[in-house]
Structure formats: structure tokens, C-alpha cells
Amino acid sequence: MQQKLSSRERMLEAFCHREADYVPCCFMIFAALKNRCKDKYEFVEKQLEMGLDAVVELPMSPSDVEFDHSDLRGLPVRYHPEVKIRAWKEERTGEQNPVLFKEYHTPGGTLRTVVNQTDDWPHVDHIPFLDDYLIPRSQKLLIANRKDLAALRYLLIPPTADDIRAFREDAQTAKKFAVKHGLLITGGRGVGIEAAGWLYGLQNVIIAAIDEPDFVEEFAELLYHWNRQRMELFLDAGIDLFIRRGWYEGTDFWSPRLYRQFIFPYLKKEIEMAHQADAKFGYIMTSGSMPLLDMFVEAGLDVLIGIDPIQGKSTDLVMMKQKLKGNIGLWGGVNGFITVERGSKAEVREAVHNAITTLAPGGGFILSPVDNVRDTSQETWENVIAMVEAWKEMREYTVR
Numbered sequence: 372m373q374q375k376l377s378s379r380e381r382m383l384e385a386f387c388h389r390e391a392d393y394v395p396c397c398f399m400i401f402a403a404l405k406n407r408c409k410d411k412y413e414f415v416e417k418q419l420e421m422g423l424d425a426v427v428e429l430p431m432s433p434s435d436v437e438f439d440h441s442d443l444r445g446l447p448v449r450y451h452p453e454v455k456i457r458a459w460k461e462e463r464t465g466e467q468n469p470v471l472f473k474e475y476h477t478p479g480g481t482l483r484t485v486v487n488q489t490d491d492w493p494h495v496d497h498i499p500f501l502d503d504y505l506i507p508r509s510q511k512l513l514i515a516n517r518k519d520l521a522a523l524r525y526l527l528i529p530p531t532a533d534d535i536r537a538f539r540e541d542a543q544t545a546k547k548f549a550v551k552h553g554l555l556i557t558g559g560r561g562v563g564i565e566a567a568g569w570l571y572g573l574q575n576v577i578i579a580a581i582d583e584p585d586f587v588e589e590f591a592e593l594l595y596h597w598n599r600q601r602m603e604l605f606l607d608a609g610i611d612l613f614i615r616r617g618w619y620e621g622t623d624f625w626s627p628r629l630y631r632q633f634i635f636p637y638l639k640k641e642i643e644m645a646h647q648a649d650a651k652f653g654y655i656m657t658s659g660s661m662p663l664l665d666m667f668v669e670a671g672l673d674v675l676i677g678i679d680p681i682q683g684k685s686t687d688l689v690m691m692k693q694k695l696k697g698n699i700g701l702w703g704g705v706n707g708f709i710t711v712e713r714g715s716k717a718e719v720r721e722a723v724h725n726a727i728t729t730l731a732p733g734g735g736f737i738l739s740p741v742d743n744v745r746d747t748s749q750e751t752w753e754n755v756i757a758m759v760e761a762w763k764e765m766r767e768y769t770v771r
């Protein structure tokens with residue numbers, strides 16, 4: 372039997388494609404538990420009580436503007452001091468829902484967004500800057516054309532001195548906590564052209580990539596430099612893993628050709644930047660990743676996060692393991708919504724068995740539901756426990 376590793380060591384072994392003492396289990400997102408906890412520290416402690424390989428995700432303390440970019444966790448998103456914001460709400464005749472308006476008045480011009488306040492709109496009368504809910508509910512997204520990028524630059528500024536100071540203080544406390552418990556430290560989330568989906572629209576940016584490639588290239592360059600400035604702070608803090616989101620960067624949206632042209636060059640630069648700081652790089656893509664696997668290897672990616680055998684379009688666990696074994700770690704393996712939240716205990720246990728027997732041999736695998744467990748019902752919680760128990764039984768098997 373191998374010597375028992377710390378959770379951090381176990382996770383790092385997976386990133387390096389080596390077999391550890393057993394397969395780690397780390398939930399990539401776990402809202403059902405997180406929402407029960409008073410803060411991120413309690414969230415980590417509750418996961419440890421379950422036996423999970425929890426991570427310490429910087430920053431651990433919430434920011435005062437997190438509500439404005441809830442789908443881009445991490446550092447606060449600030450605007451240039453000369454930016455003025457005007458927001459209002461209108462009840463329009465013939466409109467099914469109230470309409471929310473928001474204007475950003477910048478030295479580079481004025482940007483306006485208009486959103487239908489549907490019954491399931493979660494932000495009351497507020498329009499966040501970056502958020503998934505914007506894409507299907509907007510009558511007008513913030514960016515209309517290339518000229519608007521001049522104004523957008525005033526909304527994508529580097530972290531302020533106060534934010535940097537607060538982040539570093541937070542990181543010191545979090546790192547002590549991580550060392551005490553032997554846990555991996557992560558940071559992010561980075562973002563690239565995916566952010567254009569919130570600002571300009573997913574369909575719009577892909578059509579523009581064909582019709583107006585210079586516009587999309589300028590957009591991608593702007594987002595890259597903004598993300599790089601934020602990424603530098605995480606790397607300077609000494610994190611183990613930087614995580615970039617790419618939910619909307621897979622081939623469900625982008626063709627491989629367009630991916631190589633507009634996304635790959637910046638991803639590769641960010642991976643090189645992480646490696647120069649002795650950090651690993653993780654990329655979240657839960658669907659549409661299969662045609663991009665060779666590019667991920669070429670870019671030097673360390674771990675692909677969000678391997679979904681059910682809702683991941685064309686995801687083939689066997690083929691993915693064959694192509695990436697020894698090159699890129701795989702994180703996921705079990706569907707969160709259909710299997711864990713809606714399936715039976717037997718289906719959950721079978722999914723865990725299939726994931727481990729397919730993806731674990733030779734090392735390089737971290738078990739997780741993909742991409743989240745949100746439901747707080749007793750039935751779902753019992754399925755979570757069934758998943759953890761099945762993993763513990765399988766890890767004993769893998770040790771032998």
C-alpha cells in the first residue's frame with residue numbers, strides 16, 4: 372500500500388498524470404453545500420468532514436461588488452473612476468415583463484443595456500455587468516459594434532491598489548488554513564473571449580468572427596490583457612492551480628478553426644504564464660471539448676475540468692482517456708444534474724464505478740459531479756452521500 376498523501380499532494384499527482392494513493396474526489400462546484408455555510412472556510416471544513424479533497428479557492432473573502440459579476444468569481448471587477456452609471460426601470464405597454472435599463476457613461480462613450488425582467492430574473496431591479504442571465508433576456512446587450520470597445524476599456528481596468536492589498540491579506544490567511552489542512556490552493560476564474568457572450572452575445576460574436584474578424588481579434592486582445600492583469604495577482608500569491616472558465620468556448624459554439632484563431636493563442640500564453648510561476652493550469656469545458664483535445668495538448672494544459680458523460684456533447688470517456696493519458700488530467704466523470712440530482716442511488720453508484728474504472732487507470736483523474744450540485748432536497752443529498760460512499764469503496768479497491 373502506498374503512503375497516504377495529503378489532499379494537496381493527491382491532487383497534484385493527478386495533475387501530473389501519476390497514480391496517487393487513491394483517486395481524489397473534489398466537487399468542482401457544490402452550491403447545495405456552500406449555500407448552507409456561513410463562509411468559504413466553513414464550506415471547506417464541511418467538505419473535509421465528508422472526506423472530500425476540498426480546495427482553498429482564493430479569494431476566500433467576498434468582495435463588495437461580487438453581485439455585479441456573480442458568474443466571474445474571483446477578484447472584484449471595478450470601473451474607471453470617471454465612469455458614471457445610470458439605471459432605471461420601465462413598465463411598457465404591450466411588454467409582458469418590466470424592462471430594466473442601465474447606462475455606463477465613460478470617457479470613451481456611453482454603453483447601454485436593456486433587459487427583460489422575467490419572473491425568474493434573480494437580481495431584483497439590478498442589471499449585473501457579467502452574468503449568464505443576460506444572454507437570453509437582453510433586448511440590447513452592452514456592446515453593439517467595434518466602436519463600443521473604446522468605452523468598454525473603461526469597464527475593464529486592472530485591480531485597484533485597495534483591492535490588491537485586501538487580496539494579499541486574504542491570501543495570507545487562506546494559505547495558512549490550506550497548509551494546516553494540507554489542501555490545494557486554487558485561483559481564478561480567468562476568462563477570455565467567453566466574456567463576449569455576456570457583453571455582445573454568443574451568436575453575435577461567432578458570426579462576427581466570420582464577418583468581422585478584426586473586430587473579434589481586438590475584442591479577444593482586450594479581454595486577454597484584462598484577464599492577464601488579474602491572473603498575475605493569483606500567481607504572485609503562490610497558488611497551485613489557476614482556473615479559467617470556458618463553458619462557452621467549446622465546439623457547441625466555436626468551430627475548431629475559429630477556436631484556433633481566436634481562443635487558442637491566448638489560452639497558450641496563459642498556460643505558459645502559469646507554468647513560469649510554477650502553477651498548474653485548469654480549463655473548465657463541460658461540453659464540446661472532444662474536437663479540441665489535440666489543441667489542449669499542444670497548449671500544455673494540465674487539467675481539463677468538467678468531463679460530463681451525459682450532457683457533454685459527444686463526450687466519449689474511453690476515447691478521451693486514450694488521447695489525453697499521460698498529457699492532461701481529467702476532472703469530473705459523473706453528471707451532476709441528471710445523475711446526482713435526478714437519478715437513483717443505484718445509477719449514482721454505477722456512474723462512479725464507470726468513471727473510475729474508465730478514467731483512473733494510470734493516474735490523472737479527479738472524481739466530481741459536473742458541473743454542480745445545486746438542489747437542496749433530501750433525495751439529492753442522499754444521492755450525494757451515495758456518490759461519496761461509492762467513491763470511498765472504489766478508492767479502497769484502487770489502493771489494493
